[in-house]
Amino acid sequence: MKKTIEIFTIGFTQKTAQEFFENLTESKVKCVIDTRVNNVSQLAGFAKKKDLEYFLKVICNIKYIHILDLAPTKELLDDYKKKRITWDAYEQKFNNLISEREIEKKVSPQLLDGGCLLCSEAKPHYCHRRLVAEYLNKQWGNIKVCHL
Structure with missing residues (x-):
């Protein structure tokens, strides 16, 4: 039986x-x-890259990494934020994007186990961090996701 991978997700807004x-x-x-x-x-x-990296290390003793392949393109994000596309269209395009990028080969289960996917949205419902976690679960299986 495969080990369960525990992935957390968090948004920094409204906190x-x-x-x-x-x-x-x-x-x-x-x-x-x-x-x-x-x-x-x-x-x-407090969530700007250099500040966040410092705060995580000093306050929490937590490592920080930025993986751009897990982010939407600026154009895709702008299309959604400016309401040029619906959430359903965004979700489909983002899932296609991370599939094309083969993110399951660019990050390892070991890296993500106990890791926390960060973005800005307060809730995961309309956020790409949830889509990343769901996609990786389809690819790897045995992922438990906890949205903080």
Whole structure:
């Protein structure tokens, strides 16, 4: 029987820094995997790439990596945010994109086990981090996903 891989997901919006870092620490996350196409925006506050990497290390002793292959393209994200496409169309296009990228070959189950997929959306329902987790579960199986 294959080992169950536990993957967490989290969005940083609508959370204070305290809530964000405590969620990660209490869940015993080992590594935060940044799935954002733009992780240097001033709007990200404590979640800007360089700041987040530092805070995770110092506050939580958690590793940080950015994997752009897990992010949508800027064009796809803009199309959805500007309502040029529906969520259903976005979901289909994003799933096609990560399939074409063969993300299951670019990240390992070992890296993601105990890891946390990060993006900005507060809830996972309309967010690509959920789609990444679902796609990898179809490819690998035995994935337990916990949305923080």
